[in-house]
Amino acid sequence: MNKRHSAPGTHSSYLLSAESAFLTREDYKMLRTNLAFSLPGSGAKCIGVTSSARGEGKSTTIINLAISFGQIGKKVLLVDGDLRLPTVAQKTELPSSPGFTDVLAGQCSFDEAVQHQEALGIDVLTASILPPDPTNLMESQQMEDFINEAKQRYDYIFIDLPPIGIVTDALIISRLVDGFLFVVRHNQSSFRAVSDALKQSRFARAKILGFVYTNDELSGSRKYYYYNQSGAASPKGFFSRLLRRK
Amino acid sequence: MEQMTQAPLRRRNAFPDQIRIDKMETTDNRLHRAKQQPEQIDLMELALVLLKKAWLIVLAASLGASCAFGWSKLSIAPTYRAQFSAMIFNSNEHVNENGQLSASEISVAKYLTVTYTKILTSRPVIETISEKLNISASYEAVAKLVTVKAVEDTQIIEVTVTAHSPETAYLIAQEIADLGPATVTDLIEGSRMKIINQPVMPTGSSGPNYIQYALRGLLLGGAAASGLILLLYFLDDRIHSKDELERKFGISVIGSIHDMSRTTGGYGYSYASRPTGKEGR
Numbered sequence: 390m391n392k393r394h395s396a397p398g399t400h401s402s403y404l405l406s407a408e409s410a411f412l413t414r415e416d417y418k419m420l421r422t423n424l425a426f427s428l429p430g431s432g433a434k435c436i437g438v439t440s441s442a443r444g445e446g447k448s449t450t451i452i453n454l455a456i457s458f459g460q461i462g463k464k465v466l467l468v469d470g471d472l473r474l475p476t477v478a479q480k481t482e483l484p485s486s487p488g489f490t491d492v493l494a495g496q497c498s499f500d501e502a503v504q505h506q507e508a509l510g511i512d513v514l515t516a517s518i519l520p521p522d523p524t525n526l527m528e529s530q531q532m533e534d535f536i537n538e539a540k541q542r543y544d545y546i547f548i549d550l551p552p553i554g555i556v557t558d559a560l561i562i563s564r565l566v567d568g569f570l571f572v573v574r575h576n577q578s579s580f581r582a583v584s585d586a587l588k589q590s591r592f593a594r595a596k597i598l599g600f601v602y603t604n605d606e607l608s609g610s611r612k613y614y615y616y617n618q619s620g621a622a623s624p625k626g627f628f629s630r631l632l633r634r635k
Numbered sequence: 636m637e638q639m640t641q642a643p644l645r646r647r648n649a650f651p652d653q654i655r656i657d658k659m660e661t662t663d664n665r666l667h668r669a670k671q672q673p674e675q676i677d678l679m680e681l682a683l684v685l686l687k688k689a690w691l692i693v694l695a696a697s698l699g700a701s702c703a704f705g706w707s708k709l710s711i712a713p714t715y716r717a718q719f720s721a722m723i724f725n726s727n728e729h730v731n732e733n734g735q736l737s738a739s740e741i742s743v744a745k746y747l748t749v750t751y752t753k754i755l756t757s758r759p760v761i762e763t764i765s766e767k768l769n770i771s772a773s774y775e776a777v778a779k780l781v782t783v784k785a786v787e788d789t790q791i792i793e794v795t796v797t798a799h800s801p802e803t804a805y806l807i808a809q810e811i812a813d814l815g816p817a818t819v820t821d822l823i824e825g826s827r828m829k830i831i832n833q834p835v836m837p838t839g840s841s842g843p844n845y846i847q848y849a850l851r852g853l854l855l856g857g858a859a860a861s862g863l864i865l866l867l868y869f870l871d872d873r874i875h876s877k878d879e880l881e882r883k884f885g886i887s888v889i890g891s892i893h894d895m896s897r898t899t900g901g902y903g904y905s906y907a908s909r910p911t912g913k914e915g916r
Contacts, residue, residue, distance in 0.1 A: 412893055413892070413893065416890065416891060416892045416893055417890075417892070419890060419891070420889060420890030420891075420892070423889035423890060424889060424890070427889060446892065450890075450892060453892075570889075570890075571886070573874055573880060574874075575874065575875070575876075575894075576873055576874070576875060577873060577874075578873065578874050579872040579873055579874070580872050580873075580874060580883060581872055583874065583880075583884065584883075584884070587884060587886075597886055598889065599886060599887045599888060599889030599890070600877075600880055600881075600884075600886055600887070600888045600889065600890075601888070601889065601890040601891075601892065602877045602880065602888050602890070602891045602892070603892045604892070604893075604894050605877070605891045605892060605893045605894065606893070606894065607893055607894075
């Protein structure tokens with residue numbers, strides 16, 4: 390296994406870390422807990438993350454969720470299964486190859502392809518070279534073998550998948566995963582697109598574990614609580630922040 | 636005793652596999668269940684939508700009121716009203732011992748008021764007045780200025796002349812008051828019409844009611860803005876809340892990630908950054 394260690398602070402601000410805002414950390418803790426309860430029973434869990442369209446926060450959500458599980462000592466593998474538009478390598482600041490397609494094509498072994506991201510505390514399998522027809526790879530026996538092998542080594546396997554509304558890759562592996570998390574972005578995802586994607590998942594008999602609602606607004610008591618504690622609403626807090634920045 | 640307590644347990648676990656299948660609610664089931672629930676419009680939600688855009692409604696209402704007021708002021712000429720009232724009598728009226736008219740006499744007189752109304756706005760009367768006052772307008776145009784109304788439960792009629800000049804309104808009303816009694820007596824044998832109040836020259840305009848126009852503009856502007864906001868709300872296919880999402884698809888939201896651009900920065904509440912003086916509480 391390749392070990393990578395990025396210097397602290399080089400990762401983007403949207404990745405979960407000890408420096409992330411309290412509310413963000415709480416959001417992922419909540420998601421982690423709810424997901425753990427959604428998949429009862431022992432044994433490794435393989436979870437796919439998808440959405441209805443691009444740009445809904447799918448990859449960021451799955452990376453942070455994997456980090457969140459890693460923080461509680463679980464052995465986590467994050468797989469970039471979006472073989473159309475992979476972003477995991479870029480977001481986790483890892484080289485894109487060797488990776489997932491190399492393993493499926495038999496170009497390298499599982500151990501050679503998996504990279505350990507020390508700063509994030511998780512193992513990552515980036516997409517690597519994009520195949521002309523990713524559907525074939527997803528349907529292959531190698532894919533099934535890969536999942537089975539990963540399940541023997543890890544507690545949680547998270548697969549970042551392309552949006553259901555655009556391509557069928559996610560649904561092809563529905564029989565291999567324990568369930569899907571469906572990412573919906575506030576004020577962006579459309580009812581029609583989500584409805585169509587869910588209809589397709591119904592035909593494929595895919596199990597949707599639940600929605601993950603991204604870019605949510607702070608509202609009600611939580612907004613008051615957060616801002617009150619952070620001091621953002623009071624002039625004193627504002628000035629103290631200015632002073633601290635200097 | 637032991638057998639009795641164990642019996643229900645055995646029944647509950649009789650078909651464990653079947654129970655597990657029932658509990659595993661598939662996406663198919665949940666979608667089907669969500670579809671079966673009728674679409675409901677939450678009035679509170681609509682009220683909140685309007686409340687959020689209250690500034691736009693107020694702006695549109697103010698704009699509507701200003702436009703309506705300005706338009707009525709600029710394009711509608713003021714009108715003046717001259718009025719007189721008259722009493723009508725039937726020759727066959729019989730007064731009782733107390734010197735009062737019977738109910739049947741009043742009803743006949745009321746019936747005749749309609750006839751008098753027609754007579755006072757008849758072509759011969761109006762044309763005579765036009766000729767006398769040198770009014771070049773057609774009969775229909777002049778007749779339109781005159782309205783005759785019966786006062787309820789009385790034998791009194793009120794004649795109102797509305798014109799764009801106070802003199803015209805007054806002169807027409809005066810001419811009708813002069814010609815009316817004689818014309819009525821000529822046409823309906825034995826009937827009489829007696830003027831109660833002579834018309835007077837109007838001192839101020841009677842219309843248009845600019846405030847009413849402004850209020851109409853206010854309502855129209857507010858209603859148009861509200862309608863547009865609701866139309867855009869219903870046409871908007873985007874998902875705006877978790878509740879909406881759960882209600883529509885019947886699938887739970889198991890995680891909600893807040894806008895990270897607003898929550899990052901490290902200034903959020905945490906147990907490590909308790910306010911000074913609060914330690915150990």
